[in-house]
Every structure is written in structure tokens, then in C-alpha cells.
Amino acid sequence: xxxxxxxxxxxxxxxxxxxxRVVSPEVPTDSTITFRLYAPYARHVxxxxxxxMPGQKDNSWFGGHTxxxxxxxxxxxxxxxxTDPVVPEVYQYRFVIDGRKIEDPVNPDSTYVVxxxxxxxxxxxxxxxxxxxxxxxxxxxxRIDTIYVYSPEQNINRKVLVYVPPVRQDSFPVLYLFHGxxxxxxxxxxxxRVRQIMDNMxxxxxxxxxxxxxxxxNVPNKLEPKKRTNMLxxxxxxxxxxxxxxxxxxxHMHNSICQQYPISALQENHxxxxxxxxxxxxxxxxxxxxEVFAKVGLFSPARMKEEQFxxxxxxxxxxxxxxxxxxxxxxxxxxxxxxxLDGKRLIRRLDKAGLTCIxxxxxxxxTWRSWREYLVAFVETL
Numbered sequence: 001x002x003x004x005x006x007x008x009x010x011x012x013x014x015x016x017x018x019x020x021r022v023v024s025p026e027v028p029t030d031s032t033i034t035f036r037l038y039a040p041y042a043r044h045v046x047x048x049x050x051x052x053m054p055g056q057k058d059n060s061w062f063g064g065h066t067x068x069x070x071x072x073x074x075x076x077x078x079x080x081x082x083t084d085p086v087v088p089e090v091y092q093y094r095f096v097i098d099g100r101k102i103e104d105p106v107n108p109d110s111t112y113v114v115x116x117x118x119x120x121x122x123x124x125x126x127x128x129x130x131x132x133x134x135x136x137x138x139x140x141x142x143r144i145d146t147i148y149v150y151s152p153e154q155n156i157n158r159k160v161l162v163y164v165p166p167v168r169q170d171s172f173p174v175l176y177l178f179h180g181x182x183x184x185x186x187x188x189x190x191x192x193r194v195r196q197i198m199d200n201m202x203x204x205x206x207x208x209x210x211x212x213x214x215x216x217x218n219v220p221n222k223l224e225p226k227k228r229t230n231m232l233x234x235x236x237x238x239x240x241x242x243x244x245x246x247x248x249x250x251x252h253m254h255n256s257i258c259q260q261y262p263i264s265a266l267q268e269n270h271x272x273x274x275x276x277x278x279x280x281x282x283x284x285x286x287x288x289x290x291e292v293f294a295k296v297g298l299f300s301p302a303r304m305k306e307e308q309f310x311x312x313x314x315x316x317x318x319x320x321x322x323x324x325x326x327x328x329x330x331x332x333x334x335x336x337x338x339x340x341l342d343g344k345r346l347i348r349r350l351d352k353a354g355l356t357c358i359x360x361x362x363x364x365x366x367t368w369r370s371w372r373e374y375l376v377a378f379v380e381t382l
Contacts, residue, residue, distance in 0.1 A: 022078060024106050025093075025121045027133075031085040033121060035093065037104070040077025042097045046070050049093035051086045051121075068096060088129030089369060090193060092118040111190035113182070120191055131200045131376060132193040139203045140166035142195060149215070149256045151249040158253065159216045161185050162261065163198055165209035171262045173210040173269035173382065176254075177375075178217045178278030180302075185216040191368050197376060207379050210271075211261055215253060217278055219245045247284045254292070267325070273297025273378055275371045276339070283329075283346075291325040297378040299332045299371050303342045328356045330381060332374035334364035 024036035035047045052067035071079040092113060094101045103110050104119040111120055124133040135141065142165045148157040165172065177194065179187045188194045194212060201207045257263065264270070270293045274282035279301035286296040329350050333343035350357040360377050364370040 022106050024104055025119075027121065027123055031088060031123055031125045032083050033086060033091070033123060034080065034082040035071065035095075035104070036106075037071065037079045037095050037097075038077055039073075039079055039095075039097055042073075042079070044070070044096075044098055045073070045079040046096040047081050047093055048096055048101065049091055051083060051089075051091040051093065051123075071095075086123055088123050088125030090120060090122045090129075090132050090191065090372065092120055092191070094118050109190070111187060112184075113191075122193065122196070128373065128376065131197045132372065133200075134196060135199045135203060139199055141199055142166050142202075144189065144195060147260065149253045151252060153249045153252070154219075154245060158249065159185050160253070160257075161189060161214045162257075163189075163195055163212035163214070164261070165198065165202060165211070167202075167209045169209065169262075171264040171269075173208060173271065174213060174257065174261075174263045175210050175379070175382070176213045176215070176272040176282075178215070178272070178274030178281050180274075180276035180278050183278075184218060185214050188214045192372060192375065194375070197372070197379075201376070201379060207382065210269075210382070211263065213257055217246045217274075217281055246281055247288070250285050251289070267291060268294045271295045271297070271382055273299065273330075273375070275299040275374075276366065277302045286327050286329075290327055293327045295328045295330060295378075295382060297330045297332070297374070298343075298346070299374040299378075300334065300337050300339055300366050301331065301343055301346055302339055326355055328358065330358045330360065330378050332360040332362070332370070332377065334362045334366070334370050336363060336365040337370070338366050 022036045022038050024034070026034040026036070028034075033051060037045060039045055046068040048066050048068045050066050052069055053065050069081055069083075071081040073079045092111070094103055094116075101116070103117050107119045107121070109120040109122075110117055112118075122129070122132040122134075124130040142163050145162040145164060147160050147162060149160050150156075151158050177188045177192075179185070194214065198207070198210075198212060202209060258265075272282045272285060272293050273296065274280070276299070279298040282296055283298055283301065286293050331343060331347055331350070333340055337343070347357055347359055358381070360374065362370060362373065364373070
């Protein structure tokens with residue numbers, strides 16, 4: 001019996017050692033991707049990814065267009081597939097092992113996509129996509145803090161991730177980034193590539209050092225403790241989200257962040273941006289507290305109420321606000337986005353309310369390819 005257990009342990013150890021030696025994904029300078037998976041007993045293994053889709057556009061909801069390609073096994077039990085050169089971008093993928101889908105076990109970069117988890121790979125090769133890859137070894141790296149901010153309005157501790165730039169100074173500008181209905185506090189880091197974008201843009205001198213705050217913007221789930229989000233749960237909570245629970249909690253969160261970090265006290269150094277439903281939350285906060293932010297980024301803004309910018313929460317007309325307290329709105333919309341017409345209506349409402357609006361229009365859809373591009377464009381205006 002002991003001998004059998006020893007043999008089983010040796011086999012298991014050998015498998016773990018072989019898995020650790022596997023490099024996946026591997027991205028050389030020719031813009032190809034090599035996927036590898038150690039699965040000696042599998043009969044069929046495929047890669048399912050959006051990198052196999054032709055062209056740069058993916059107009060599906062959250063970028064859901066994928067294809068599968070078969071991998072080939074070598075004598076050591078390692079399955080391999082090398083793609084043709086792909087368009088430089090960030091891609092998501094899963095392995096399909098005899099019909100069962102899993103993320104890459106040796107790739108630490110992964111994210112939740114709607115209802116499941118996928119691995120993430122960044123391919124550089126042009127000035128935009130090079131911002132998404134890991135910086136060169138000599139480039140200083142910012143750090144990511146995980147903190148919890150108590151929200152007395154909902155009696156919960158809200159999880160917040162904070163990017164702190166790799167420089168020392170007395171005070172920093174602050175940018176709040178809100179996720180959409182399929183995300184949580186980690187999504188902007190995982191698939192939005194915020195840390196890589198900030199580090200690379202700082203190294204290239206394309207932005208000033210700033211603190212980036214990424215909170216969990218979801219309403220609390222009353223049924224079970226929330227570990228990670230999923231889209232179905234958030235859709236059911238969407239009516240509560242539209243009631244402004246997160247917006248009500250924001251003032252306390254903002255004050256807490258300013259106490260914990262060296263944040264500039266000047267309005268000109270405070271910014272907020274969000275995607276989809278997160279853009280709705282950013283717009284609500286800027287509408288009700290116009291004196292807090294200098295610029296507001298609305299990326300693929302979801303459908304908003306007609307009175308969004310006509311009436312304040314306190315009932316005052318938006319046009320009576322002091323000119324020096326009105327933030328500038330940076331609206332990013334794609335012609336293939338489900339909310340494109342809503343974005344155009346929002347722009348007209350902003351103009352009608354006498355608010356300054358800068359429009360950044362692309363040919364893209366409601367996907368992370370759009371939102372990463374919008375983030376870079378917005379940050380460069382700051």
C-alpha cells in the first residue's frame with residue numbers, strides 16, 4: 001500500500017513539474033501567440049479565443065465572438081498551437097479539454113467574462129497595443145493596493161483597488177474608474193490593463209502621475225457573500241443599481257480615499273470615468289456634485305433617464321451652476337455599439353444643459369477593445 005502511494009505521489013509530482021515547465025502563452029515579436037497545455041491523458045484539446053476572429057472589430061456584447069482551433073500533442077504530453085500573426089491587441093482564451101472548458105493553469109492573467117473565467121494575453125506591435133503589454137524591465141512599476149471602505153448607507157465594506165504611481169510627491173491627481181454590469185473592482189485591472197497602461201504612459205511622458213481608484217460599484221447581494229461578480233446576478237440587481245445606491249455611498253468613499261492617500265485638494269485634479277452602466281454612475285455623481293470633478297469620462301454610456309442633466313437631485317436647474325464648477329464631459333461612443341443612439345442623445349442633452357462636451361467617436365462596439373482605447377484617450381486629456 002505504501003509503495004502504491006509513493007508511486008502515485010511521484011506521478012503527481014512529475015505532472016506538476018512538467019506543468020510548471022510549460023510556458024503559456026508565449027508572444028514573440030512576430031505577433032503570433034503560442035498556447036501550451038500539459039494534458040498527457042487528454043484525447044482532444046482546442047483553444048477557444050477571440051484572437052482567431054478576422055479583422056480588428058468585434059461588435060458582439062462585451063466582445064464575445066470566438067472560434068476554436070485544435071492543438072497538437074507531443075511525446076511529453078504537452079499540447080501546442082501557434083497562431084498566425086494577429087492584430088496587436090488584448091485577447092481572451094480558454095482551453096477545451098475533451099469538451100470541458102478551463103482557463104490556462106500557468107497564466108496568472110485571467111478575468112471573469114459574463115458568467116465564466118477566461119485567460120488574458122496581450123500582444124504588442126503598434127503604439128496603442130504596446131501600452132497593454134508589460135513594461136520593459138527598467139520601467140518603474142506602480143503598485144496595486146487592496147482596501148475596504150465602509151459604506152454606512154448599505155452597512156457593507158466595499159472592496160476598492162488603488163493604483164499608486166511609482167513616484168514620490170506631496171499630492172497626486174485622482175481618477176476614479178467605474179466598471180460595467182459584468183464587472184467588479186478587478187475588471188479594469190484584469191482586462192482593462194490599467195496598471196500596464198499607466199506604467200507605460202508614465203514612462204513615455206504621456207500623462208502625469210496620478211492615483212487611480214477602482215471600486216466595486218455593484219449593489220450588495222443579499223443572498224450570499226459576494227466573492228466575484230457575475231453578469232446574471234448584476235442584471236437582477238440592475239433596478240436597485242439604477243436607484244443610486246452606489247452614488248449615495250460615493251461621498252463617504254471619496255472622503256476616505258482622500259484621508260488614506262495624498263490626494264490633491266483642487267477640483268482641477270479630480271476625475272471620474274466609467275463604462276456602460278458605470279458611465280451612468282459617473283454621470284449621476286458628476287451631476288449631483290459638479291464641484292468635485294474637473295473632467296468626466298463616459299465610455300459607451302448605457303441608457304440614462306431623460307432628466308439626467310436637466311434636473312439636479314436637489315431640484316435646481318442644471319444651468320444655474322457656477323461656470324467654474326462645471327466639469328468637462330468626455331463622451332466616447334462607437335458606431336457599432338448597442339448604445340450608440342443613446343450616446344448621441346446624451347450628447348444633445350449635455351449641449352442643451354450648457355455643459356462642455358468633447359466627443360470621441362469610433363467604429364467599434366460595446367467591447368473592451370473600445371474601453372481600453374477610450375481610457376488612453378481620456379487620460380491624455382488630463
